[in-house]
Amino acid sequence: MESLTQATVQPPCTGFEIDPSIITKYSTQGPRYTSYPTALLFSEQFTSANYEQYLDIANTDPAPLSLYVHIPFCRWLCYYCGCNKVVTKKAGVVREYLDHLAIEIGLLSKRIGANRQVTQLHFGGGTPTYLDDAELTELIHLLASHFQLDDSQHREYSIEIDPRTVNPDRLALLRGLGFNRLSFGIQDTNPQVQKAINRVQRTEQVIELVGAARAYRFSSISFDLIYGLPLQNCETLNRTLDDVISLRPDRIALYHYAHMPARFPAQKAIERHSLPNSAEKLAMLSLATERLLAAGYTYIGMDHFVLPGDELARSQKEGHLQRNFQGYSTALAPDVLGIGVSAISAIGDCYAQNSKDLADYYWRLDAGQLPVDKGLIKSAEDQIRAYVIMELACNLGVCADVFATKFNALFWEKFAELRPKLEEMQGDGLLVIEPAGITVTEAGRMMLRNICMVFDQYLNSKMQSYSKTL
Numbered sequence: 001m002e003s004l005t006q007a008t009v010q011p012p013c014t015g016f017e018i019d020p021s022i023i024t025k026y027s028t029q030g031p032r033y034t035s036y037p038t039a040l041l042f043s044e045q046f047t048s049a050n051y052e053q054y055l056d057i058a059n060t061d062p063a064p065l066s067l068y069v070h071i072p073f074c075r076w077l078c079y080y081c082g083c084n085k086v087v088t089k090k091a092g093v094v095r096e097y098l099d100h101l102a103i104e105i106g107l108l109s110k111r112i113g114a115n116r117q118v119t120q121l122h123f124g125g126g127t128p129t130y131l132d133d134a135e136l137t138e139l140i141h142l143l144a145s146h147f148q149l150d151d152s153q154h155r156e157y158s159i160e161i162d163p164r165t166v167n168p169d170r171l172a173l174l175r176g177l178g179f180n181r182l183s184f185g186i187q188d189t190n191p192q193v194q195k196a197i198n199r200v201q202r203t204e205q206v207i208e209l210v211g212a213a214r215a216y217r218f219s220s221i222s223f224d225l226i227y228g229l230p231l232q233n234c235e236t237l238n239r240t241l242d243d244v245i246s247l248r249p250d251r252i253a254l255y256h257y258a259h260m261p262a263r264f265p266a267q268k269a270i271e272r273h274s275l276p277n278s279a280e281k282l283a284m285l286s287l288a289t290e291r292l293l294a295a296g297y298t299y300i301g302m303d304h305f306v307l308p309g310d311e312l313a314r315s316q317k318e319g320h321l322q323r324n325f326q327g328y329s330t331a332l333a334p335d336v337l338g339i340g341v342s343a344i345s346a347i348g349d350c351y352a353q354n355s356k357d358l359a360d361y362y363w364r365l366d367a368g369q370l371p372v373d374k375g376l377i378k379s380a381e382d383q384i385r386a387y388v389i390m391e392l393a394c395n396l397g398v399c400a401d402v403f404a405t406k407f408n409a410l411f412w413e414k415f416a417e418l419r420p421k422l423e424e425m426q427g428d429g430l431l432v433i434e435p436a437g438i439t440v441t442e443a444g445r446m447m448l449r450n451i452c453m454v455f456d457q458y459l460n461s462k463m464q465s466y467s468k469t470l
């Protein structure tokens, strides 16, 4: 077959023409597949002893390592928030947290890291820039004294930025500490929408920060945007897009706001009647997609737009894009070591999640244990399905030949029972089925979550817990 090669290679997405009835048909709840099986399947039967075994095995792997450090604190509560965070202005919270991170890093580095270069580092939260300059410096020194931090220009060291907590001088410090990528939480630039979500930040400040980031030669700038927020409509979103496009970030994540107040209590502060309805959200999604594509961005899938020269676009074109708990990633480091409360690690065939409760996280570390609360060891079947789902989500297709070599099984025999559902999707223009595999179409990029869901064998039991796909 011509369209699928050993590594599935895709042309960039250049247009957006999709029948609204198809979008409505596929608007359902489903995972974002930052892992498979998803975190909802993690079990408390997985213990720190299980995790230690995987760390010891991974320690002998010469491949690079990725570190994720979770900083849970925020100064203010954003009403749309669904993250694991602690909203506080109490003095001393960071000191206690840094002291416990030091214990965790000490325990982890005894088992893994001595021989593995850290090519990827991500600080997420919460608000990583809740830490002041001295605290951020201390944390980087702590990591550098226990792991092999990469100082080459190929490293990908990123940090999430709440624009309300930084100024150009702080960005200069972050650059000096080795970060070369910034991810700004923008959400929406309209003052009324910002007020309704309790996240008021001036666009002039964002403009100043982006200018400073470019002057300090950060190699990548990302923006997070959300559609479906209270008081948002096509007109307000259009203005936000004007602001965003004029700043030309390298990457834009455009997330759908999932109103789930029973699961995320902060969202109870949002008036239900101020939320746009499904038709308005669909119009906003179409508007944003059309405008970003017209502005030269490529839609790589799962809410992410990137400039054509960005590494993620290049990785997808070459067929080796990956996905992990931080979203899309290049294939630099296969294992992710999560550090901090609620952080998730992906080491070998296991996932391990630290306790989400700060007191419990501290208690376990004070007892000298790794603070793992739950996790999962992927079965052989999980590994097969994880491969297919990640290929679809990242590289927009599955090659039956590569599948056969990897798993010693025939792709279409293995998934014969899924064929009717896939054929229905083919009829709706989302994908192309051929003997040599599956290719996702341009329209199908908008429905990647739905296409991946066909291969998810756990979906039915967890459906209600996921956000809507569109």
Ligand code: SF4
Residues within 6 Å of the ligand: 073, 074, 076, 077, 078, 080, 081, 082, 083, 084, 085, 125, 126, 127, 162
């Ligand atoms: S959205 Fe981010 S900054 Fe806002 S409360 Fe949640 S974690 Fe904190």
